[in-house]
Amino acid sequence: MFNNIPPITRNIIIINVIVFIATYLLGDQMVGYFAAFYPFSPLFKSWQIITHMFMHGGLMHILFNMMTLFSFGPILEQTLGDKKYLILYFASGLGAFFLFNAWNFVEAQQIISELQTLDINASDIYAKAAHYFGGIPKFNATTVEGQELSVQYYNLLTTPMVGASGAIFGVVAAFATLYPDAKIGIMFIPVPMKVKYLLPIIVLISVYLGVSGNGGGIAHLAHVGGALVGWLLARNWRKHLYRFN
Template sequence: MFNNIPPITRNIIIINVIVFIIANLLLQDKLVGYLAAFYPFSPFFKSWQVITHMFMHGSIMHILFNMFTLFSFGPVLEQSLGQKKYLILYFVSGLGAFFLFNLWNFIEVQQISNELQQLGFNVNAYLSGANVGYSGTSEVILQQKNLVGSLNDIMGTPMVGASGAIFGVIAAFATLYPDAKIGIMFIPIPMKVKYVLPIVIVGSIYLGISGNGGGIAHLAHVGGALVGWLLARSWKKHLYRFN
């Protein structure tokens, strides 16, 4: 059965599983600092992370859900788009996810930095690695500590997973096959994908902006889906033309 999966989808799944076993089971998360994606202005960021984070997963359920979703939608797109376009779709969607997620991080960092400066904290020196102390009243110092904590969370929290790339695949599938019906957990009646995807995207935008995401990079999903939709929309009008 596994051999019947088209080669690009099959190889992506194999690489993800191998990396998961090595990173999470054999090396026990020692590769997270190298392969997960950090905020681009974080001292932990490395250029290759924009690609390698797509093959890192935080838990067995995380990778199982992502790979099952890719297995469900990927083969159809690989066969209809061709291997080259499918590969472009997957990785460019992953890059789009990284970009939108960190664009929002950048906005939040700017807001936090402005608040810290107003409180008299030298945020530029702190970000450059200097040992900056807190000063002011006890209330001001508490505010400074809370804001610095939020800043450190953005700088030090890694982004992992293929979800952004896979959301691009799902969005492309919905664009090319809008009337296809899919089953959704907790909903017994299959629904057309053209109705399901917008609901998921709106929910992801709300959760990503509100900060109620529960540790999930919801805006990365939106970024991946946006790229997948744009690419599929561009390719759709040429898809069934014959030379």
């Protein structure tokens, strides 16, 4: 069955599995180099913009992502062709990265401003983040508020973004754009729904969770960024996709 998957989707799944196994074996070393840190963090490396798409935080994370890609990817790969499908996948992943970190930038600036009002130097926290060791260091803040803000800024600088979810949300959004009346089933919803109705609901929930801060450690705005890019690309390609038919 696996050999029947179109080559690009198959190879993306294989690479993700290989990287997941390598991360399990090497641990923090892989995360430090290949997960995507906030671009203004001392831990950020330029290649992380791409490599984070092949990193995952656990078995259920990679299983869910790869099953979703397996469900939607082959159809789009055959419909769009190799070149457009690759553009869709990686552009969606980049869109996820940039929207998520644009929101991180807004939050970082707000935290820095509040630290300054408390006469706390954000550069000191930045310096501690550069020597990240997996725990929370001691900060110079003398108040509870200052300590909380210092921890928030430190966590923003040292918490990496991992996963193919943004790229895969782009694939799902493109599928919904090209095949809006297709019905799919999803957990907790007993009746299959048309994907053109289901996707906007998921995106709106992701926007709320991402902006409200109730995301539970999930980069919901990355999903939104990926879906937005996937929708824009598919919307543009749809005009010319069947022009010779």
